[in-house]
Amino acid sequence: xxxxxxxxxxxxxxxxxxxxxxxxxxxxxxxxxxxxxxxxxxxx
Numbered sequence: 001x002x003x004x005x006x007x008x009x010x011x012x013x014x015x016x017x018x019x020x021x022x023x024x025x026x027x028x029x030x031x032x033x034x035x036x037x038x039x040x041x042x043x044x
Contacts, residue, residue, distance in 0.1 A: 006035050 010024025011017070011032050024031035 003038070005038055007038050009034050009036060 008021050010019040010021045011034055012019050012024075013030050013032055019031060021033055024033045
């Protein structure tokens with residue numbers, strides 16, 4: 001299975017805190033759904 005290079009996150013527009021994407025889609029006036037790039041983790 002391949003991993004996607006992007007991920008969607010929800011952010012409250014007033015406070016800037018992360019919220020679930022489902023909640024952000026419901027509150028369009030006060031929330032934003034952002035697409036961010038996923039970084040590769042370094043193996044130790």
